[in-house]
Amino acid sequence: MGEKKVKLYKGNLVEFEILKLVDFYDPILRQPTKPFEFNNEGDKDRAAYLSFSMAETLEKLGGIGLSANQVGLDVRLCVVNMGNEIWTMFNPEVISRSGELNTEYQEGCLSYPGLYLKIPRDKHIKVRFQAIGGQTVEHDFDGLTAICVQHEIDHLDGKVYTDLVSPIKLDQAKRKVKTNIKKMRAYLAAQKIAEQPQEPEIKIVEPTKTTQKTAEKFVYNVG
Numbered sequence: 001m002g003e004k005k006v007k008l009y010k011g012n013l014v015e016f017e018i019l020k021l022v023d024f025y026d027p028i029l030r031q032p033t034k035p036f037e038f039n040n041e042g043d044k045d046r047a048a049y050l051s052f053s054m055a056e057t058l059e060k061l062g063g064i065g066l067s068a069n070q071v072g073l074d075v076r077l078c079v080v081n082m083g084n085e086i087w088t089m090f091n092p093e094v095i096s097r098s099g100e101l102n103t104e105y106q107e108g109c110l111s112y113p114g115l116y117l118k119i120p121r122d123k124h125i126k127v128r129f130q131a132i133g134g135q136t137v138e139h140d141f142d143g144l145t146a147i148c149v150q151h152e153i154d155h156l157d158g159k160v161y162t163d164l165v166s167p168i169k170l171d172q173a174k175r176k177v178k179t180n181i182k183k184m185r186a187y188l189a190a191q192k193i194a195e196q197p198q199e200p201e202i203k204i205v206e207p208t209k210t211t212q213k214t215a216e217k218f219v220y221n222v223g
Contacts, residue, residue, distance in 0.1 A: 007052065016052035018060055019071035024111045024160075028069045032158040033076040036090045038134030051088040051132050054079040058086055062188070063110045065148040067155035070111050078152035082145065089129035092153055095138070098124035105147055107161055114177035114184065119164045121147045 003018040022028060037043055050068075058066045058079045068077040079088045102123040106116040125146050128138050141149050151161060162170055 005056070014048070014052055016049060016056055019053055019057040019073075021061075021070055021111060022072045026072075028072060028074065029111065029155070029160055030158050031069070031074065033067075033069050033074050033156045036075050036077055036130070038090075038130065044133060047090065047132050047134070050075070050077060051079075054088055055086045061110055064144070065152045066110060067152045069155060069158075076156050078149075078156060080145065080148055080152060088132060089127070089137075089149075090131070090134075092127050092129035092149070092156070094125050094150070094153060095128045096126040097122040100124070102143070102147060105144060107147065107151060109151070109161055111160075112162070114180040115162070115173055116176075116180065117161055117165050117169070117173050119161060121150050125150065127153075 004015065005018065006013045006015050008014075036047065038047065050073075054066060054068065054071075054077065057071060058081065063081070065078060065080045068075045076091045077088065078092060079086050100123045101120040103118060103120050105118070107119050107121075108114075108116050123146060124140065124142050126138060126140050127149060128136060131137050154161065165173075
């Protein structure tokens with residue numbers, strides 16, 4: 001059980017929790033997650049609770065993406081930092097790929113701090129997922145965001161990024177973990193001193209009368 005908190009939203013106190021990462025060797029990371037069902041109002045309430053909890057947890061951890069099984073939940077849900085927003089995606093699936101591979105980025109993972117691996121990923125993908133209210137959304141992702149989404153969907157399928165490289169490359173990367181963590185801590189310390197603390201705002205973007213087909217997205221404003 002994580003740390004319980006509440007936040008004022010639309011005049012109501014919304015309960016959520018700060019979730020804890022499981023150990024990298026926890027069996028849940030090797031188990032495919034279960035689809036989230038939107039069958040009744042109670043499911044939508046749970047979706048909102050999970051959305052707030054996952055987004056707040058990702059913001060606290062300072063990562064780019066987070067999947068539910070990384071925090072011990074067996075539901076098919078991930079959150080992705082879109083730059084100044086964090087989206088929650090229920091039941092995401094890749095429905096098309098560019099076929100053109102991106103080898104520019106080194107991939108990291110909140111479950112394995114300091115371990116960076118260069119993994120070929122599609123430069124462009126289209127993903128179908130469900131938003132906080134159960135509506136179906138299709139969205140195109142490119143560049144680093146596309147890599148992050150593919151990484152998180154792998155997690156939800158019970159796959160970890162260490163399986164996608166050779167044992168030799170994995171061993172070489174592991175030798176750099178301690179050095180990478182030291183650099184990361186120094187960078188974060190410098191950022192903390194340079195930046196003034198700012199309380200993020202949570203909001204829900206809802207359809208307008210002129211865009212009734214637009215799905216309600218959960219948006220975590222970090223800007």
